[in-house]
Amino acid sequence: MSNMNTLTLADLKPGQEGVVQMINGTADLKRRLSALGLVNGVKVTLGHTAPLGDPRAYEVLDYTLSLRNEEARKIVLQGA
Amino acid sequence: MTNKTITVALVGNPNAGKTTLSNALTGAKDSVGNYPRVTVSKRAREIQHKGWTIKLVDLPGIYSLTSQSPEERIGRDFIQDERPDIVLNVLDAGSLDRSLFLTTQLIEMGRPRIYALNMVDEMRKKGYSIDTASLSSMLAGPVIETVATKKQGVTELLDAVVAIADSGQLDDKPLQVPYDGHLEDAIDRVQKTVAELHPGEFESVQSRWMAIKLLEGDDEMLRREGEHGLLIEMVRRERFDLSHTHSDEVEIMFADARYGFIHGLLSEVRTRSLDPERRLSQTRLLDGVLLHRTLGLPLFLFFMWLMFETTFTVGAYPMDWIDAGVGVFSETVAGILPDGMVKDLIVDGIIAGVGGTIIFLPNIVILFFFLAFFSESGYLARSAFLLDRVMHTFGLHGKAFIPLIMGFGCNVPAIMATRTIESEKARLIAILVNPFMCCSARLPVFILFAGAFFAQWAGTIVFMIYMLSIVIALGSAIFLSKYVVRGGDEAFVMELPPYRMPSLSAVLYHMWDKAKDFLKKVAGVILVGSTVLWFMQAFPKEVAWSVDYDTQFAALEAQAESAERDAAIAKLANEQGREHLEKSYLGTVAHTVAPIFAPLGFDWRDTTAILTGLVAKEVVVASYAVIYAQGAEETEESNSLREALAANMNPVVALAFMVFILIYAPCVATIAVIRREAGGWHWVGFSVAFSMSLAWLLAFGITTIGGAIV
Numbered sequence: 001m002s003n004m005n006t007l008t009l010a011d012l013k014p015g016q017e018g019v020v021q022m023i024n025g026t027a028d029l030k031r032r033l034s035a036l037g038l039v040n041g042v043k044v045t046l047g048h049t050a051p052l053g054d055p056r057a058y059e060v061l062d063y064t065l066s067l068r069n070e071e072a073r074k075i076v077l078q079g080a
Numbered sequence: 081m082t083n084k085t086i087t088v089a090l091v092g093n094p095n096a097g098k099t100t101l102s103n104a105l106t107g108a109k110d111s112v113g114n115y116p117r118v119t120v121s122k123r124a125r126e127i128q129h130k131g132w133t134i135k136l137v138d139l140p141g142i143y144s145l146t147s148q149s150p151e152e153r154i155g156r157d158f159i160q161d162e163r164p165d166i167v168l169n170v171l172d173a174g175s176l177d178r179s180l181f182l183t184t185q186l187i188e189m190g191r192p193r194i195y196a197l198n199m200v201d202e203m204r205k206k207g208y209s210i211d212t213a214s215l216s217s218m219l220a221g222p223v224i225e226t227v228a229t230k231k232q233g234v235t236e237l238l239d240a241v242v243a244i245a246d247s248g249q250l251d252d253k254p255l256q257v258p259y260d261g262h263l264e265d266a267i268d269r270v271q272k273t274v275a276e277l278h279p280g281e282f283e284s285v286q287s288r289w290m291a292i293k294l295l296e297g298d299d300e301m302l303r304r305e306g307e308h309g310l311l312i313e314m315v316r317r318e319r320f321d322l323s324h325t326h327s328d329e330v331e332i333m334f335a336d337a338r339y340g341f342i343h344g345l346l347s348e349v350r351t352r353s354l355d356p357e358r359r360l361s362q363t364r365l366l367d368g369v370l371l372h373r374t375l376g377l378p379l380f381l382f383f384m385w386l387m388f389e390t391t392f393t394v395g396a397y398p399m400d401w402i403d404a405g406v407g408v409f410s411e412t413v414a415g416i417l418p419d420g421m422v423k424d425l426i427v428d429g430i431i432a433g434v435g436g437t438i439i440f441l442p443n444i445v446i447l448f449f450f451l452a453f454f455s456e457s458g459y460l461a462r463s464a465f466l467l468d469r470v471m472h473t474f475g476l477h478g479k480a481f482i483p484l485i486m487g488f489g490c491n492v493p494a495i496m497a498t499r500t501i502e503s504e505k506a507r508l509i510a511i512l513v514n515p516f517m518c519c520s521a522r523l524p525v526f527i528l529f530a531g532a533f534f535a536q537w538a539g540t541i542v543f544m545i546y547m548l549s550i551v552i553a554l555g556s557a558i559f560l561s562k563y564v565v566r567g568g569d570e571a572f573v574m575e576l577p578p579y580r581m582p583s584l585s586a587v588l589y590h591m592w593d594k595a596k597d598f599l600k601k602v603a604g605v606i607l608v609g610s611t612v613l614w615f616m617q618a619f620p621k622e623v624a625w626s627v628d629y630d631t632q633f634a635a636l637e638a639q640a641e642s643a644e645r646d647a648a649i650a651k652l653a654n655e656q657g658r659e660h661l662e663k664s665y666l667g668t669v670a671h672t673v674a675p676i677f678a679p680l681g682f683d684w685r686d687t688t689a690i691l692t693g694l695v696a697k698e699v700v701v702a703s704y705a706v707i708y709a710q711g712a713e714e715t716e717e718s719n720s721l722r723e724a725l726a727a728n729m730n731p732v733v734a735l736a737f738m739v740f741i742l743i744y745a746p747c748v749a750t751i752a753v754i755r756r757e758a759g760g761w762h763w764v765g766f767s768v769a770f771s772m773s774l775a776w777l778l779a780f781g782i783t784t785i786g787g788a789i790v
Contacts, residue, residue: 034335034339039339057371062178063576066576
């Protein structure tokens with residue numbers, strides 16, 4: 001459960017960088033995200049946002065990954 | 081010359097240049113390319129090199145070896161069960177961290193490995209350099225730098241394969257990805273039990289792999305070992321203990337450890353000369369425009385417009401040539417063959433049917449030129465990114481947009497284009513709603529009916545039909561994703577690969593592949609379909625005529641030559657044609673099923689047109705021409721056909737008929753492609769039943785409500 005105080009990937013501003021602390025969600029999602037390099041301690045930067053605000057593109061491990069905000073909210077970043 | 085054969089499995093991430101490398105290796109003589117996702121037949125290609133026959137098996141692009149997607153399962157099962165002699169791991173040098181995640185799992189599967197460090201040119205642009213020799217020793221296998229698009233490093237790769245084959249060292253060099261102490265202990269215990277349960281069956285590297293997969297909670301591995309209750313129970317307990325002592329899930333612990341291994345490895349072999357100017361790469365500049373929040377969508381729509389405009393304007397020329405060619409061919413054949421059934425079958429059945437379809441080949445080739453260009457350049461992924469929010473509202477994936485729009489042209493290539501959608505569920509929905517998009521073959525029917533019944537508003541009516549087609553497609557998508565197609569919504573997790581200039585050979589290859597698919601279909605389904613339709617229209621040859629045509633013809637012939645006499649003869653011939661059609665097998669079938677359509681206000685004539693439209697929607701107009709005894713040369717522009725129609729149907733029923741034609745069952749060509757792409761006749765059955773019911777209900781609604789108002 002995320003509350004107002006936890007910072008997630010969905011809270012990043014364009015160009016802002018965050019470090020992954022934890023991923024919530026189903027085991028399936030965790031496996032898919034970790035296969036793409038979203039594991040604890042990895043740096044993620046917000047790049048482009050699609051015209052309607054969703055999905056968004058993130059820079060991670062030298063490549064660009066797009067995620068819907070629904071999933072981005074499950075990725076908790078290290079404290080702000 | 082010799083029978084020394086070695087099997088090499090090609091494995092790597094999507095967008096790592098696997099297909100290009102594979103084509104470069106084999107010289108692209110017998111291209112296979114993108115894996116057909118549904119039919120999981122693995123096609124291998126053979127290469128002769130230094131006295132060896134190298135069997136190259138192209139596995140689908142994957143990020144991991146879990147059993148989550150069909151692609152991952154294919155890749156894993158192949159390495160696990162068929163034990164290829166060598167695994168050729170293609171690494172995207174520009175994003176090595178992620179590429180090596182798959183490698184850590186390949187290492188655990190225990191086959192000798194060769195690494196192709198592909199696209200080193202892109203990597204250097206990013207300011208990296210790699211100590212290949214150290215990487216090679218740390219990964220326990222030769223590392224070859226390649227640039228597949230320029231065929232660099234291809235010979236070296238083949239040499240490396242042969243070197244391993246010649247040395248006879250087809251055993252894995254022992255290498256383990258190290259895990260945390262508790263994980264290692266658990267792996268040891270599970271591995272021991274696995275070895276005990278399968279005595280002598282596995283090498284230790286295999287049982288370790290199985291232990292790791294079991295501990296990761298891999299569904300497929302748990303299912304395979306399902307009969308060993310003891311083992312399953314043991315794994316469950318180990319997973320429980322591990323997640324409690326570490327307050328993290330076991331699969332995450334494994335993933336963290338793998339990335340830890342990768343991180344350590346790369347910090348030793350990779351150096352980065354950070355050049356801030358270079359960081360502002362080409363991809364970033366392009367994305368700044370193409371993914372711009374206000375410019376992005378208009379630009380995308382412009383590209384779409386350009387694609388269709390080119391498809392139809394440029395495509396019109398070769399279409400004319402084909403049309404003329406088919407005409408000449410048809411006349412020549414008609415001139416050579418003696419009059420009779422064989423001639424009728426070949427000229428009116430086969431040449432007319434196949435010729436009428438093959439005319440779309442230029443459209444398909446041009447459309448797929450654009451699609452291949454978008455896909456290979458990296459723009460297709462961006463278009464999905466731009467549109468995903470809108471499409472998601474309707475239970476569709478961002479990538480479903482292009483296939484939907486293509487459906488306005490022809491549903492066949494459109495359904496083939498859904499292959500770009502990875503998620504099985506999203507892809508199935510995109511396939512099933514596609515026939516509702518009003519293809520160009522249905523347009524003549526609407527032009528005819530709108531002209532006959534709603535002359536002043538013809539344009540508006542046709543436009544409304546198109547709007548209705550979009551509404552129905554999107555509405556069905558919502559319905560299907562909620563109630564019919566099983567499986568959870570898959571997360572939209574997609575890589576946006578760097579922009580790359582597509583190589584001409586890759587684009588040509590995709591075009592050829594699609595053209596080949598299309599031609600195969602024409603040769604198969606369309607050929608059979610048009611033969612059957614012809615047969616049903618032409619037989620029985622002798623029917624019980626209501627009037628003695630022969631006598632009447634003779635009487636007319638006997639008259640003095642005049643324009644009136646010729647017109648009367650033509651009229652009589654058309655009359656005979658109509659009666660023959662009514663009494664043919666097709667007419668008989670139409671009379672039989674007509675009661676089903678009676679509530680909609682359709683008679684046997686409309687039913688016949690509907691039935692013939694199953695072969696190809698274009699045929700509906702031609703059928704009406706024959707039915708109203710107008711002669712088959714009448715077109716949708718013809719006034720006499722319009723008048724005949726208007727005299728026989730009221731506008732409400734006409735509207736119902738147009739809506740029915742828009743929605744009812746896909747044509748045979750589309751059915752064939754649905755069967756292949758959705759993977760089974762049951763989806764075809766569903767598609768036909770669903771569209772038929774929907775068409776019937778809507779047409780019934782229009783007839784009933786309209787009838788009450790008018």
